[in-house]
Every structure is written in C-alpha cells, then in structure tokens.
Amino acid sequence: MxxxxxxxxxxxxxxxxxxxxxxxxxxxxxxxxxxxxTVQFNDGETCPVCGRKTATSTLCLECKAFAPAYKKAASAIVYADGGAKLIYKFKHGNAYLKDYFADLLQDKCAEFANADGICFVPMTKSDVRKRGYNQAELLAKALSERLSVPLIKNALTKVKKTEQQKSLSKAERENNLKGCFKADGKVVKGKTLILVDDVMTTGATAEAVCTELKKRGALAIYFVTAASVEYKVNNKDE
Ligand SMILES: [Zn+2]
Ligand SMILES: [Zn+2]
Incomplete structure (x- = not known):
C-alpha cells in the first residue's frame, strides 16, 4: 500500500x-x-479604486457615491464559482494557496511597494486556534517577501467576535464590526500601509479596519485581497 x-x-x-x-x-x-x-481573474476591466471586476474600467457607482477609507484596492480573482471554492480551500487547511495568490498579486501590487509595511485583518485568538492559521496573515507574509515590504504583525488586533457577516445587510454589517478592531498607534502612526485580507465582498471589513488605522495615525492604506466580488450595478448590498 x-x-x-x-x-x-x-x-x-x-x-x-x-x-x-x-x-x-x-x-x-x-x-x-x-x-x-470557472475561475475568473481580475485582469480585465476593474474599478480603479476598489479593484473589483466591472463592466467598464471607470469608477464604480459605490466608489463614486462614497470614497472608501483606503486609497486603492487590488484583488487577484473574482469571488464566485471556482474562485469562491479556491478561497474556501485556502481557509480550510490548504494554506499553501497563499503562494498561488501572492504570485497572482505581485505585479498588481507593484505600485504599492513604496508602502512602509504590510499588515493584515486579524482574527480573534480563539478563531486562529480553531483554524490553525489566519489566512490573511499567511497571504500578507507571502506578499511581503515578493514586494520587499516588511510585515508588521502587531499593527492590528481583533478584540471582539463578529457574527457571521453573510446573512447581514450592509448597515447590519457595519454595526456588527463596530469596535472589533484595534490598531496600535505606536506601530502605524505616520505610515503608508498595505492591508491584506482573503476576500472583499461589501467592503465593510476594509472600511472598519482602515478607519481604525487612520484614527491611529496611518497616512494611507492600500487594500489587497485574494478575491473580490464582481461589481454589478444592481448589486444591492454587495
Ligand atoms: Zn469601486
Ligand atoms: Zn478540475
């Protein structure tokens, strides 16, 4: 055998x-x-601010209506079909996918390489223990090596558990995330940062974390994810 x-x-x-x-x-x-x-890459038309796949490479209506707290975002693949399955695998035991995503992101993020550091959306300690790793941290580390931008591990902590975001409306998501993330002013003040997460759907998490980073003195933030949902004009809460 x-x-x-x-x-x-x-x-x-x-x-x-x-x-x-x-x-x-x-x-x-x-x-x-x-x-x-079944896997779509974000290498065609994308919104110049949120980086999501769009029909034309002009500002999406959401970014037009409300400027995000980050300066610019980029993601490698579309969060749907095969792309969503890959993210699921990445979150459940297949940590090696960090290198696949980091390779896809390397060129896209070249313009962010002037950043002072890379940080990541944190999970609570008990959630990291349960999963075995924080996939956002693994991706941040892999990207840090490729862009030669230092990884800052202690920039952020998650101090409160969040409900599953999936079933919540946009307003509920924002409320759910209130006070969840703490940034360390001593570490982030005066810095331009790359913030890494696995997926961007509504952008509510990015908004909460970037707002906190800026409150603690971060100058500007680039937001990078392995995947993001496609922007569609009729997406209500997405
Ligand atoms: Zn946009
Ligand atoms: Zn196959």
Whole structure:
C-alpha cells in the first residue's frame, strides 16, 4: 500500500491534479479545462479604486457615491464559482494557496511597494486556534517577501467576535464590526500601509479596519485581497 502511494506520488505529484476537482491534468496547469472556465481573474476591466471586476474600467457607482477609507484596492480573482471554492480551500487547511495568490498579486501590487509595511485583518485568538492559521496573515507574509515590504504583525488586533457577516445587510454589517478592531498607534502612526485580507465582498471589513488605522495615525492604506466580488450595478448590498 505504502509503495503504491509512493509510486502514485511520483507519477502524479500534487501539481498534476486539478486544484478544484482533483482530476489528473497533463499540461502542467493548475486547473483542468472544465474547472479553468470557472475561475475568473481580475485582469480585465476593474474599478480603479476598489479593484473589483466591472463592466467598464471607470469608477464604480459605490466608489463614486462614497470614497472608501483606503486609497486603492487590488484583488487577484473574482469571488464566485471556482474562485469562491479556491478561497474556501485556502481557509480550510490548504494554506499553501497563499503562494498561488501572492504570485497572482505581485505585479498588481507593484505600485504599492513604496508602502512602509504590510499588515493584515486579524482574527480573534480563539478563531486562529480553531483554524490553525489566519489566512490573511499567511497571504500578507507571502506578499511581503515578493514586494520587499516588511510585515508588521502587531499593527492590528481583533478584540471582539463578529457574527457571521453573510446573512447581514450592509448597515447590519457595519454595526456588527463596530469596535472589533484595534490598531496600535505606536506601530502605524505616520505610515503608508498595505492591508491584506482573503476576500472583499461589501467592503465593510476594509472600511472598519482602515478607519481604525487612520484614527491611529496611518497616512494611507492600500487594500489587497485574494478575491473580490464582481461589481454589478444592481448589486444591492454587495
Ligand atoms: Zn478540475
Ligand atoms: Zn469601486
């Protein structure tokens, strides 16, 4: 049995199976042809501020109506279909995906490389213990190595648990996040920062954390995520 497993590994190493369905692939890609169609990259039209996929590369209506607390955001893939499955994997045991996302983000974030430090959206200590890691921290570290911008581990702490955000309206999300994050003024004051998280949906988390960072004296913040939802004009709460 052991020998068979070993042989199997030699002939079909990890990167020769599809990341999403596990099927064998022979062209050295990460996804099989069927799954590849389900992953969208943010390399076409995106909003110049929030970085979400849009129909045209002009400011989305949300950024037009309300300037976010961050200066500019970037994300690698669209949070839907195969992209959402990848994020799920990343959050549940497949920490190695940090390098995949960081590679995708490296060029996109080149313009942020003048930042003084990279920080990440924190989880509560008990949540980190449960999951084994904070995926935002892993991605921040991987990006820090690629951009040569130092990782600042103690910039932020999460002091209050949040309800699951999914089922909440935009106003409820904002309320849910109130007072959850604390930034250390001694660490962030006077600095331009890159803030990293796994996903941007409504942007409520980014808004709460960036507002807190600025309150403690951060000069400007670039917000970077592995994935973000596509911006659609009729998205009500998204
Ligand atoms: Zn597949
Ligand atoms: Zn926008």
């Amino acid at each position: 052991r020998l068979l497993n070993w042989l199997d590994k030699q002939f079909f190493p990890e990167n020769f199976t599809c990341e999403l369905c596990g099927r064998e692939i022979f062209d050295g890609g990460r996804f099989c042809a069927d799954c590849a169609k």
